[in-house]
Amino acid sequence: MLLFFPDPSWASVNRGTFICDECCSVHRSLGRHISQVRHLKHTPWPPTLLQMVETLYNNGANSIWEHSLLDPASIMSGRRKANPQDKVHPNKAEFIRAKYQMLAFVHRLPCRDDDSVTAKDLSKQLHSSVRTGNLETCLRLLSLGAQANFFHPEKGNTPLHVASKAGQILQAELLAVYGADPGTQDSSGKTPVDYARQGGHHELAERLVEIQYELTDRLAFYLCGRKPDHKNGQHFIIPQMADSSLDLSELAKAAKKKLQSLSNHLFEELAMDVYDEVDRRETDAVWLATQNHSTLVTETTVVPFLPVNPEYSSTRNQGRQKLARFNAHEFATLVIDILSDAKRRQQGSPLSGSKDNVELILKTISNQHSVESQDNDQPDYDSVASDEDTDLEATASKANRQKIGRSALVTSSSSLPSFPSTLSWSRDESTRRASRLEKQNSTPESDYDNTPNDTDPDDTGSSRKGRQRSMVWQGDGSVPDTAEPHTAPSPILPSTEDVIRKTEQITKNIQELLRAAQENKHDSYIPCSERIHVAVTEMAALFPKKPKSDTVRTSLRLLTSSAYRLQSECKKTLPGDPGPPTDIQLVTQQVIQCAYDIAKAAKQLVTITTKENNN
Template sequence: MSKRLRNTEVCADCSVPEPRWASVNRGVLICDECCSVHRSLGRHSSQVRHLTHTPWPPTQLQMVQTLYNNGANSIWEHSLLDPASVMSGKRKAMSCVDIYFIRAKYHMLAFVHRMPCREDDSSTAKDLNKQLHSSVRTGNLETCLRLLSLGAQANFFHPEKGNTPLHVAAKAGQVSQAELLTVYGADPGAPDSNGKTPIDYAREAGHHDLADRLVEIQYELTDRLAFYLCGRKPDHKSGQHFIVPQMADSSLDLSELAKAAKKKLQSLSNHLFEELAMDVYDEVDRRETDAVWLATQNHSTLVTEKTVVPFLPVNPEYSSTRNQGRQKLARFNAHEFATLVIDILSDAKRRQQGNSVTSPKDNVELILKSVAIRHCSDSQDNDQPDYDSVASDEDTDQELPSRKGDRTKSLDSDVSDGPITMQEYLDVKNALSVSEAKIQQLMKANNNLSDELRLMQKKASKLEKQSSAPESDYDNTFNDSEMDNSGLCRRGRLRSSGWLGEGNSIPELDDLETESDPTLPSTEDVIRKTEQITKNIQELLRAAQENKHDSFIPCSERIHVAVTEMAALFPKKPRSETVGSSLRLLTSSAYRLQSECRKVVPSDGCPGPDMQLVTQQVIQCAYDIAKAAKQLVTITTKENTN
């Protein structure tokens, strides 16, 4: 979609006129040079699109333009607008690209407004979520973007209202709010407490264009993959939700390697298939943006190395194994990558319909005329590649030796995880808080059902006594897997978009290969100890931010005590190796944290420590502790509900 730029528009980062790119999730316009830095950050930090050379959904472009015109940039530069920032040395880059400024602004969120510290972080998160839930009924986009920047969750399920912010925006006909929420991950197919989706809300309120747009967003992933190969998208209004192209030179006589690869893809759990599909989506975005970048540059000047994004940047929320697999996608040539995309589209359609695997001729709606399409000129007639399933973000580096060795051999590492920044740790902590809130919501919902179950058990007990059967034969444990959690889990979006058939099992439970471990502590106890660890880590990070290095040692000791108390909840020799590895990461990181914090006290006759390096190592240890605590919360939740 073409767009006429106004003379008043300038790059949000360096202030040069006539920016030609936009960051969709940040709501700003940027120039070519700053865009190259945005791309190197990864889509988790900034999602870039060209204003005129990239196809735009009109309502999404309008959303970005509205945010830009209403000062969205001030959200990301909040502290720079404070006159005191000049005295503190903070400044905004002007008329030149400042890589470090852009990275700090969007990746570390160094200049956003910080909420005042409160003892109860869960209450703060709940307040933000409820404010977002209320604000989306209005057209004030920048307010909602500010709340999202502070940590409000786009998929927040309001316990009293029984729905999400997207339900509210859809009912009110707030198209731009719906676009913003879905950019931040809101699920158009998430059911409310009555089983109605935001799409249903929009249709019932007469907002049919918005309802049609929400359906498009629901199938955004598979639509984007199909468009990449054949330049067309399905006609969702007519009930066509998938286009599965076919290789023009493909043969029914697939090689054994190709058959093995296809079988391996089909055998993935829904959870891992979703992750692989999302990674391929990101790679498609990288390749398409590369093509637009090369087509729009002034080739009379040298394109510098900093403009090149040779593979997907590291996402700190993912495991190192998954990041390695994502980077490996860049090595696929045009033929190999097209084959992988087609296989994913075909299997996504199969999983939606619950059909068995069909032959390559079946359900083909378009034919890919040429492998060497506009995105890549390199074409080879190689066999279809064998690709490995990527690890979930719940996997750890402390896997079983045999598993870790196998993955190391099959996945090449181009870039290792970089040093963990303070903001990256805080992102993990925020995600953990959200996870805990969801668990608590499920537990509250479980209470009423548990009461009903106990009444049924009492009646059953009377019958058992009459037949001389012991009462203990009845299991008085309620299984959360039997409860509809109203789309609160990650699988919500896949199920609502039709990827998971009604008869399919739950991916999170599919991944459990063993029976539940009765020796594990209760979820409530683990969450309680995790909250204590998190509060102590927050205190340590505040000390790091304020350069109060004298506080490092007492903070680390409090963290060590909290970690020891949490570890004591678990058996010394847990049945699950995953539990054991998470406990080892938790305790070893706490010991390492103490060791690093002691370095702030210089030894006699030795030069003073490099405080910047010490602080970085302290943050890394804190990140590892939080990561291990999150793993243990996840594991115990799964085990106790199995």
């Protein structure tokens, strides 16, 4: 365990370690394919998952990741752990990357000519080990390249089948974290769930079902704070937007139609990417609520978009990162559309006249963003050479229906653990054969750039940039786009100290709001949002009416429009409003995301002004 302060607040689930706030900021920047981070108090935990992490930690799982550092020879070579007094950047950050991303200190097996043989041997050892309770042995095998979904050719089953037969629920948790599929059938057609029930391990069987639907459960819980009742056969919850205007727009209808036309493989990738974005947003909200607000302003600790996963294509990584641009309402609409279509695919409901048209989707996305300026926190996207094959015949077949398992949703390297996610609809095998093509086509954003009713979807401002203008805080003269059309752009920026001072005020007010959300003090929402409103107004007033910098304009637009939406969401908690009853859990989630958008925009402005004033 890498701890520089006592009483760790976070855990890295797939590494079996507890981590402090400083280390957590680095872990999160690595991405969930490297470290799956959860807060110990402010994140809901399945009891057996937390027990699995605690068991690994207590049994010395950290020594797996620091194996070579325990060798006295490593001291002679100059290699050492980072010390508590070292700076986070670069000292501690470089050590954490070497330890978990590069696996620089993991025990290495002797080199062999055929790595696949080595992986097969390790997987067979894993297959035998999971029948016992020795978690650290299995984690060590997984760290060396054993495959959690390995199908034993002689035994005719997977490690999860073995663990389920033996009733080893913590082993099942570990295997699931590394991508094991509870829906995989053995040579006799039985799943791990079947064997758990057959052996009387009812808690394990119920947990395996939860794992199988974890992706859609997590998306539903993110919006409405509820999960399906799997025991009684309910496997999906489709939350309803409190304001359905976005769902009725022509743009939203077109986007939903495109989503429905995706092949199963592409739809899975989109759902997985949205799952990662949900995790990033939820973890950022916890992070904002638990950190010192001055530290948040002065240090780069927020993860502004999904980190690059080298297992994915450049196109997919770009699409994943652009999900961060969705505001709270747009992202909620995307999540609901995914849940609705996941249920449709699970039930095998056909779409009349549906065919895959990924190339058109990508073209639409490209056109919509071609006029967009890069935000300060957006990556410099690589240009991806087009190697697309226009023959997408793989999407037509509906024959050979079968349940897909988690093996379809994980990375190819066991050293890059997958996030837990399972979809259970049918997949045609020809889609698998087209996976390389489809990975290049899985850019899941901007089809869901939905607009409110007061915006004409056919307006020339159909790009996100134009739509954001329509959502700007009306009546706030400090918003750049509301300046007189003949006002000349001004390059003048306020002092860094003034921007930092106002940002600290905004952050402090946001933390009060997030604490109220965590404690279910819904009557505090409106007073908190009003204080944030005042602080945002004062922050925006520091800047010229029409800043010359595109990034400043974009950040101010995000700041003010998010504050406007925050007030609108908080007002929904007032009693006695006409219309359907308010889903307070959905409102709370929208409030949290609006607050996060405000904090992100304020931090962008700090970064921009600091950079410009230092030049």
